[in-house]
Amino acid sequence: MRQEIFRTARARRGLWAVALVVGAAVAGYLASLIMYPAPLVRRDTKVGLVVGLPVAEAEKELTAQGFRVKVADTREADPALPPGHVVWQEPPASLELPEGSVVALTLSGGPAPVTVPDVLQFDLAVARQVIAAAGLSVGAIDSVPASADRGVVVSTRPAEGTPRAPGARVDLVVSRGPAEVRVPDLAGMTEQLARQRIEIVGLSVGLVQTRAPGRARPGTILEQRPAPGVLLP
Incomplete structure (x- = not known):
């Protein structure tokens, strides 16, 4: 017991x-x-949605929630968001993470650039359509004398292949046809000198005939057609 x-x-x-x-x-x-x-009680916090916000505002909001923020060095082209706005976040919104976790942000670089298309030798109306289809707009239109047909595009500013922001203007230079040339006075010149003078102004020598010089020196120009001063294309 x-x-x-x-x-x-x-x-x-x-x-x-x-x-x-x-x-x-x-x-x-x-x-x-x-x-x-x-140290003993680690609270999980729901990640807020910061996509679409400016980076400064996104960082402020995530920091207030207790997270650390890492911004990617590279930018991602986005047609809707302006440069410097958050286009992607990782982890995504609504996921619960411990305080002090890292939230990575990718920022928008704005719309992707558009390349100026090749519209040389295109009629002006067709060139307008091609530029509009590329996402650009036609700016100033100038005309210069050129060997191309009237109304044909002979150059662009900026040149083809240049990257531009969507909607940017492209200036066009079109031909107004060959420049008119005034026929020089060749009377009294030797044939060799007359040929040189004609080539200098952009013309070419046609039929050459000879006849008795009369009082003129042999081998010099007595007459020409068209007459001096006539404008030729």
Whole structure:
């Protein structure tokens, strides 16, 4: 009987010892929660949606939520978002992350540039259509004398292949036909000198006939057709 009582008392003392240890552990844990809550309790926060926001505003919002922000060095072309706005975020919005997690942002570089198309030797009306189809617009139109037919595009500003922002203007230069040339006066010149003079102004020598010089020096020009001063294309 005495032995049984001794065993019961010893068992009770063991239970009290365990209870004291557990109580001390719980008390210590609760005290640590009160004094040092951050290291022991890590709260997950829902990532906010910052796509479409300017980068400064996006960084401010994510930092306020307790996240760190990393902005990608490269930009992504986007026809809708202006440069410097967030076009992509990783992790995406609504995902819950521990405070201090990194949210990576990719920024818009604006619309992709458009290449000026080749419209040389195109009629002006066709050139307008090609430029509009490329996403650009026609700016100033100038005309210059040229060997090309009237109304044909002979150059563009900027030149073909140049990257431009969508909707940018492209100036056109069209031909107004060959320039008119005034026929020089060749009377009294030698045939060789007359040929040189004609070639200088952009004309060519036609039929050459000879006749008695009369009072003129042999080998010099007596008459010409067309007459001096006539305008030729």
